[in-house]
Amino acid sequence: MDSPNNLSRSTPLAHPTRTLLLKFNAKHINDQSETPTPPTDEDEINTNIDQQHHNYYIPELEADDVPFYNSASSTNTPLRSPPHVSCLQTPSIRLYGSGSKRSRSVKSELTESRFSRREERQDDSQAAGIYVTWSELWVTVPVKNGGRRPILQGLTGYVRPGECLAIMGPSGCGKSTLLDTLAGRLASNTTQSGDILINGRKQALAFGASAYVTQDNTLMTTLTVFEAIYFSAQLQLPDSMSKLAKRERAIMTITDMGLQDDMNTRIGGLTGGQKRRVSICIEILKHPQLLFLDEPTSGLDSAASYHVMSRIIKLAQLDKRTVIASIHQPSGEVFDLFHNLSLLSSGKQVYFGATSRANEFFASNGFPCPSTRNLSDHFLRTINIDFDVDVEHELGGSIISATKAIEILVNAYTSSEAHQQVINKVSEICEKNQVTLKEKEGQAGFITQCQVLTKRSFINMYRDPGYYWLRLVIYIALCLCIGTIFHDVGHSYSSIQAIGSMLMFTASFLTFMAIGGFPSFVEDMKIFIRERLNGHYGVSAYVVGNTLSSAPYLLLICIIPGSIAYFLVGLQKEFDRIVYFGMLLFACMLLVESLMMMVASIVPDFLLGIITGAGLQGMMMLNGGFFRLPDDLPDPVWKYPISYISFHKYACEGLFKNEYLGLTFPNEKVGGPPTITGEEILKNYWEMEDYSKWVDLSVLLGMVVLYRLMFFGIIKALEKFKPVVAAWISSWRSESEDNSATPEVGSSVRRVRTFSLFDCSFHTVDVTFRE
Template sequence: MEAGKDVMDKDFAEKECDSVRGQSSASYLVWDDLTVPVSAGSKRKLLNRLSGYAQTGRILAVMGPSGSGKSTFLDSLAGRISSDIRREGNISLSGKKMKPINHRDLSYVTQENFYLGTLTVNETIAYTAHLRLSSKMTKAEIDEVVEMTIKEMGLEDCAENRIGNWHLRGISSGERKRLSISLEMVTGPLILLLDEPTTGLDSASAFFVTRALRNIADEGKIIICSMHQPSSEVFDLFDDLLLLSSGETVFLGEAKMAIEFFAEAGFACPRRKNPADHFLWCISLDFDSVTATLLLSPRTCQNPASSGFSMRMKTAEIKATLIQSYKSSEYSSAVRRKMQEIAATKDYQVCQLNKNTNSSKWKQLRILTHRSFINMYRDIGYSWLRITFYVLSSISTGTLYFDIGYDNEAIINRGKCVSFIYGFMICLSCGGVPFFDEELKVFYDERLNGHYGETVFVLANFLSSLPFLVANSLLSGTTIFYMVKLHSRFSHYGYFCINLFCCITVIESCMMVVTSFVPNALIAIGTGAGVIVLMMMASQIFRLLPDLPKFFWQYPMSYISFAKWAVEGQYKNVMTGCEFDSAEPGEPKLKGETILKTTFGISLDRSKWWDVTVLLFQLFVYKLLLFLMLRYKKRMAPWLNGHYS
């Protein structure tokens, strides 16, 4: 373990502060008059003039009832407030105003985390380490950091277990929480923010997670975590406590002194009662309804003395009394004096990790492509099940149009065959939406903490999917082409598979854009199906292009529709160079080129390769749209949330 720490120190910590090395000096994260309105221009406040600090080597627990502002407070410190809300107040690190967050200095573990369920715990941490640690580090050094992280977080027993997804049984919820912390600790950030890390865990798992945070804090880190209702054993692990109610500070100071503060304010914690429960009982407005019910109970009416102060006062009165008591208390004065001392002192050593230690873009692309490929390969729903359906559908099509021949009926049957092929190929693309949704959730989670950017993700996702798209195209194309005997020339077989590959790739890219735009996979499947039907209606599949109404369907939909270009190119491919029997015996054979013009209304002014070129251009457009959607979705979030709410 010590060797692992030396590896991290060697690469990132040339400028690391003395506190992280265990010496006497400390770093402080300070917030002064921090105010966040409910929305732009609103007078209501989610946070109302909060002031305080957190320091290295200590755990600051942020507690309060639901809606008190805990998550908003952490979002403010992490710089994740919605772009349409203007945060007021200052946030500084040891007296120096914090600039845009450097993800080497601060990491944020949110309440809900997403993983690629087919990967093991060890693989997940290792991929993250390779994505985030310096390209100058050797594989052995990074592996040592991974091993050290696994040991520190107590994940040795489940290191080789898969995380789990819809078809794989995975690790427990407590192990998932410790995994989420591990992913952010591989780079050794100075500040670690956690939003309710014990939510949904049993008491033993919650204690284990908090104990792990205690060990991290002891290494010289600033730990700030929101907690809803910790057990007394978990509460004893906290150094400092920030109590919030309706966005206002009820108490900030040493956790063990909170009991004394409540007693001084006239709301003493009963013996053998969990202090955390008592604090929340006093400041949560939800308990007013419980109190009213208790006041009406026969037992309380018979023994009014047993009701206690909480039944004699409304929660709003208790909260107002506590807030006022804190403002005039020595605890508040001590916090203010310390903040002034921090602002006045110039020689605090702040941990500034080298910004040049980020992994290179090329390395990130290589690692992310490999990770995505492994996930696709192991996910039977995305890879093998879909390939099986493609092949079975191709065999079915081949049996329907087996050895179609060159008689007069084969003319129309070839058109039906091509339309049928692209019909089921396009529809099957909706099956990838749940997988796309999983990958996008992981991306949003990792992008927020600076693992990699949009460009790397879009390219890696495309490159990792290529082998499966090629396999689908070759297996399906070969099966159909030679069962139906669409053409005698091998070059036409090559074009058939290339056209099929381009079409499937464009459809998958379109579905990725749709999935990135909507809030969940269910809506994405419905929206994607609608887009697919619209594209198919503007192609040759349901009605010949010249017969479509000119307004909207021919112009512009037929030019936008990927189905139109794919089907048109395939019509040219299976008809040109062929001769068919005439409808009347004895008449000359009909050339495929003539049939394209007269029967299908397809012009031969442009080569069939022009259609493939348009499909490749559309592929580029969809990838660009995906990039723009990922880049600017956060800015669009207020509009999207309002639209889908």
């Protein structure tokens, strides 16, 4: 049969498929005379993905309707490409009979992004990849007596592009510390010495070159898989990329991790393994060449663990990515997926090398793995000193303790040829792969970040009933109670106290119920901390986005319940007074939301946060001028300055002035005037200052801005001082610990020079080791 380029003019052109295939082939086939090359591994993988999820059927088509029609095929047979374009893929378009329309689904977007995916992978494959080496790596933490205790002791190793290194060991052996050290995430109270080289050089990890996936699936459960990843793509990818390109990148990443069938499923309805894959998708959107995984299989069953790790390692091999994963106790299938193994115990290197030779190393030193036991289980059981169980040593024909077994294995590895090969390999990598990392394009701009965060938070608040909707229902119910209890309160002498009680309770209760949304605030802060550590966006963009997204819901909460209470009670009906009532309640709601966000940033536990927030509001409420008149508050603390920083004071004064001014009440006091005005009530009865009610509203709005700025400052301060607090806590805890069991190294003071991968600078530290 003639090729598409040589078809005669009499070839039928009625069906749109012909035009599509002609354009398709003309674009991707430049020289028909070249010998077809066999498909690469990448083509095979893409073909398998597309064949698995995209089958294209032709219902009732004649031979003249479709070029390259195979007369032996029947209807409902997948559309096949001609032989000379077997490596190419047919676009995802459903074909119907003559005159029918073509339907396109979300899966067609997956197919449309295949060629951009292939181009991106070709660009990534042209890069040399990232080689990471470390030699004589020590990490120490301070102890109370002024010395330092080693956490990692003289580790040496490497990891190459296209490979996955597993860091294994019992709990407390230093797995996470080693991972954080290589990723440049060590806390400021730790001291690091030794060399960590990127491509044979001491250089900072360029932006977008690495990603870190934590072991906790901290995600917005109200978003769908596609929404979560697409929002993250808009935040991480630069503004120079179009929205369509970012969308295609998100779809491509979803497909790579095998989540294309769950794109429209909310994250809250996913399994643990699927949530873990979503977390990984979010961090690999920028195509990082270096990927750190902290306990990627934690909390997953063996099947889910295998699917997660197999996807990661397949991507690593396909795109030449370097993967370092700390893992606790993998199954046999997962263990076989790793290329190299770094086995630690008490911060010491028990073994480093190929996973396939680890069993040989243990067997040669008298600890063979029984045929009925998993290799990883055997390794961890042999080197676990938590219970110090007895271990059978075949070479000596005796039973020894786990501590003695670790000593035998550490000494055997240190003096083995495998250890020397690791040292030689590190030197070889450093000599041959001295490549400077190229920084990728930066993240999205500030305006884009604010827009995306506002939209994402707005959707999350809309779908989470515990954020605002439950509060709205409670507010409506309570305002109905207020309206019926104070219904048509009137303007009698007894109404003076009743109106004041109603206004104060309305303002106090609406603001106090903000603590009901505190669990959602805490979850938001957890997501922010994870995304902030990974450099997705800045603190200012988060504060702006959180403020703008919550404002419409708070306004709704103020309008509906506030209107119910206002009109049932029978307050003044002038339009400006009604607007002022709503504006003041809205300012109070914004202010108390800011206060609770500050508490959430300091107190991450929602129960302690609720107690703290309730205590702060209770203290301000007592000094608001209702329960205790301003002139009766004790000096100097409660009146100055507490009453003046209490927003209840300004809320109470504003609401009272808005209602009492312009009213006249009968005076039932003997010997007094027959009537009493609202001005006199404010001055003599409630002891309020005589400035305008708009001043109170302005003060509240100013406090909203101040509290939001304080929220911003607290987050920035915590980023700087939290490690210092952690260092103090670590020292305090170490005071009561028995450090004699920890082997110390030397008794002298060594001045070490450390290098930070993040700020690309050197630090000189005196490290004291005590016996």
